[in-house]
Amino acid sequence: MARIGFLGVGTISEAMVRAMAGREGHDDQIFLSPRSQERSSRLADEFPSCLRCESNQAVIDASEIVVLGMRPQQLDEALEGLVFRDDQVIASLIAGTPPSGIAPLVAPAHRVCQLIPLPAIALRRGPLVISPPIPEVVAALAGLGEIVTLDDESLIRTLSCASAFxxxxxxxxxxxxxxxxxxxxxxxxxxxxxxxxxxxxxxxxxxxxxxxxxxxxxxxxxxxxxxxxxxxxxxxxxxxxxxxxxxxxxxxxxxxx
Ligand SMILES: NC(=O)c1ccc[n+]([C@@H]2O[C@H](COP(=O)([O-])OP(=O)(O)OC[C@H]3O[C@@H](n4cnc5c(N)ncnc54)[C@H](OP(=O)(O)O)[C@@H]3O)[C@@H](O)[C@H]2O)c1
Missing domain, CATH: 1.10.3730.10 (ProC C-terminal domain-like)
Incomplete structure (x- = not known):
């Protein structure tokens, strides 16, 4: 059972949460940040495994894996003042910022990867890039599509651009x-x-x-x-x-x- 928190519950986070929460054979607990109130409340109402937290910090405190799901321009403001733990794994959806760019913003957490899901993840189809492949994240996202791992973060941009089709x-x-x-x-x-x-x-x-x-x-x-x-x-x-x-x-x- 993984404890996974989403900071930023927008379009792509909702697709991931729906895919995860409806999976057979997984018993995850999913913690949602409170913004996008209608969307996060709807998910929490629909899925018993989802809990809408009172604050972003409460999501972090409850989670082993924290997914960053806001837009790139919202990132700095969203993370300001939040306290992460060094035993946490951070999985970022933020396009254009590789894990090494996210790491200073989430210290002392230091295990950071990037995820690139495509909208078809809602149907548990399509590629899901995980770079680098942190084992806990790969295990937690198994079954959400075709998991493609990249060890070298400088290659993420290639697959991002290939998906611009x-x-x-x-x-x-x-x-x-x-x-x-x-x-x-x-x-x-x-x-x-x-x-x-x-x-x-x-x-x-x-x-x-x-x-x-x-x-x-x-x-x-x-x-x-x-x-x-x-x-x-x-x-x-x-x-x-x-x-x-x-x-x-x-x-x-x-x-x-
Ligand atoms: N859409 C895709 O297909 C896709 C695919 C791969 C990666 N991505 C990446 O995923 C990220 C999200 O994209 P999206 O399309 O899902 O965007 P989106 O629908 O605009 O979602 C962004 C979410 O972040 C929330 N947010 C903003 N500031 C916040 C804060 N301070 N604390 C907590 N939540 C906050 C927003 O809440 P409010 O609505 O209340 O402002 C909204 O729910 C982007 O970085 C994008 O590059 C997207």
């Missing part, structure tokens, strides 16, 4: 649905078709052995077929290069605290 993915989904509708199929059918297609592709992508991953494009097209024609046109137009250029320039422009 999410809104583009949904833009692509919507564009495909809109095209089907333009051809005369009703929106509900188009939407169900495309979303099920993408779900199937992602499932095959994840289930395929890594050694066979590079063959997937060829396995999903036949010579002279529709898939081959679309992919060839996109390759010729530099579509994939444009995508990677956008990710790469975002990576190069990203600043660490």
């Amino acid at each position: 999410m809104s583009t993915y949904y833009e692509m989904q919507n564009a495909l649905i809109a095209w089907i509708v333009e051809q005369g199929i009703d929106e509900e059918t188009a939407s169900r078709y495309v979303r099920a297609e993408l779900d199937g592709l992602a499932a095959v992508g994840l289930a395929t052995r890594d050694a066979e991953r590079l063959a997937l494009p060829m396995e999903h097209q036949t010579k002279g077929g529709l898939n081959e024609r679309v992919r060839a046109q996109l390759l010729a137009s530099g579509w994939f290069g444009t995508l990677i250029d956008a990710i790469d320039s975002t990576y190069r422009g990203a600043r660490l605290r």
Whole structure:
């Protein structure tokens, strides 16, 4: 049984709490900071394992693992005056500040890691980066998705930037649905078709052995077929290069605290 506190109960903390509290085989106690009153009260009402505390300090005092779930610009003010213990583990959700940047703010606690969950964590799906992989945190978050660990915090930025593909993915989904509708199929059918297609592709992508991953494009097209024609046109137009250029320039422009 882990005692996990959340300082900052916003969008991503709620997704994590819901995923954790609804898990089979875990008997965690989850302590919530009082801000975002409606959200933290709703979680505490819904899940017997969640307790909304009276103050941020009460969350820290009750917890073995403290998750920092506020926005980067709220961090300094939120931590001011709080007292951590040296036996506590800190797991930070704060984008752009690596564990070494968080450590001075939470001393004497000195075991600090960064978490990068994606919104799909609410469904216990998708990657969950833990860097460095502090064993208590890895154990406490088991089952929340595909846990990906990084020993070297300087590599966190690479995976953060690779995840900057999410809104583009949904833009692509919507564009495909809109095209089907333009051809005369009703929106509900188009939407169900495309979303099920993408779900199937992602499932095959994840289930395929890594050694066979590079063959997937060829396995999903036949010579002279529709898939081959679309992919060839996109390759010729530099579509994939444009995508990677956008990710790469975002990576190069990203600043660490
Ligand atoms: N959203 C994502 O998909 C995602 C994914 C990975 C990482 N992250 C990171 O996770 C962090 C939170 O993102 P978010 O999207 O969940 O933001 P959010 O919805 O704005 O949540 C921030 C939360 O922090 C609370 N807060 C602010 N100051 C506080 C204080 N002094 N004491 C206690 N709580 C305080 C806010 O309360 P009030 O509402 O009362 O102001 C709010 O509940 C960010 O650092 C972000 O970089 C987000």
